[in-house]
Amino acid sequence: DIQMTQSPSSLSASVGDRVTITCRASQDIGNYLAWFQQKPGKAPESLIYAASSLRSGVPSRFSGSGSGTDFTLTISSLQPEDSAGYYCQQYYTYPRTFGQGTKVEIK
Amino acid sequence: EMQLLESGGGLVQPGGSLRLSCAASGFTFSSNAMSWVRQAPGKGLEWVSGISSSGGTTYYADSVKGRFTVSRDNSRDTLYLLMDSLRAEDTAVYYCAKRGDSPDYWGQGTLVTVSS
Numbered sequence: 001d002i003q004m005t006q007s008p009s010s011l012s013a014s015v016g017d018r019v020t021i022t023c024r025a026s027q028d029i030g031n032y033l034a035w036f037q038q039k040p041g042k043a044p045e046s047l048i049y050a051a052s053s054l055r056s057g058v059p060s061r062f063s064g065s066g067s068g069t070d071f072t073l074t075i076s077s078l079q080p081e082d083s084a085g086y087y088c089q090q091y092y093t094y095p096r097t098f099g100q101g102t103k104v105e106i107k
Numbered sequence: 108e109m110q111l112l113e114s115g116g117g118l119v120q121p122g123g124s125l126r127l128s129c130a131a132s133g134f135t136f137s138s139n140a141m142s143w144v145r146q147a148p149g150k151g152l153e154w155v156s157g158i159s160s161s162g163g164t165t166y167y168a169d170s171v172k173g174r175f176t177v178s179r180d181n182s183r184d185t186l187y188l189l190m191d192s193l194r195a196e197d198t199a200v201y202y203c204a205k206r207g208d209s210p211d212y213w214g215q216g217t218l219v220t221v222s223s
Contacts, residue, residue: 001169034209036152043202043216044144044152049209087152091208094166096142096154 002026002090006099014107019075021102023088028068032092035064035073038085047086048073080106109133109212111203116217123193123221129186129203129214137161137181140207143188145199146216153199156188157207166207171197193221 003026013019023033031051036044046055048064051071061076075082083106088099115127129141143155156177157166165177176189186203198221204210 032208036210038152043213044210045213046209046211049211055211085151089152089154089209094157095168096157098152098154101151 001095002029002093002097004088004090004097004099006086006088006102008102009100010103010105012105012107013078015078015080017078019078019082019104021073021086021088021104023066023071023073023099025069025071025090025092029090029092031067032090033064033066033071034089034091035062036087036089037082038087039083044087075104078104078106082106109205111205111212111214113201113203113214113217116201116219118220118222119193120223121194121221124189124191125193125219127188127190127201127203127217127219129188131184131186131205134205134212136179136184139205141179141186142204142207142210143177143186143201144204144210144213145197145201145219147196147199150199155201158186159207190219193219195221197221 005024033051035048038044052064086102110132112130142157158177162179174192178187200216202216203214205212
């Protein structure tokens, strides 16, 4: 199975800060990488697919980049409503696998 | 408006069975592969199972293979997950999600608790 490793596991940043979360795959997955946001007690929501394509309705401060084994999710200017858990997921092959998650808190 | 509504969760004893349902509306269910993803209390997301749009191809995580069965009824726009031989470690919120590759819409989830 492909292992997905996210870092950091948690971070605390101020409103307006630029935040970057990384995701590393244990093998080449091309650009078959998605990012999800999950707020406490809620279902996950899709942010990005194909490593860098933004889902309709997602604020433009979110962006994704990378290919192969190394990927990043960037929030260009952190907002209070961005406090949440963030997960990457590979869909290059089955079984699909998620990163362990990154908890983003607002200072 | 797109909607996925899971049901069927609850408390079950170890070794027991449960069938989850996911009723879809607001999109062409029969044209979409579907997924089940779970989240144990305080833990991260774990992919559980996927099924092709026709239902002819299914996929499972190693942790549930041989115990869980995914199916769908495209005439009823409903996805199912039959869970047998349940274990304490299967306790989680179970989400159904639209698409088998990169899910673009998720239901609100149903809680399954396996305990004596």
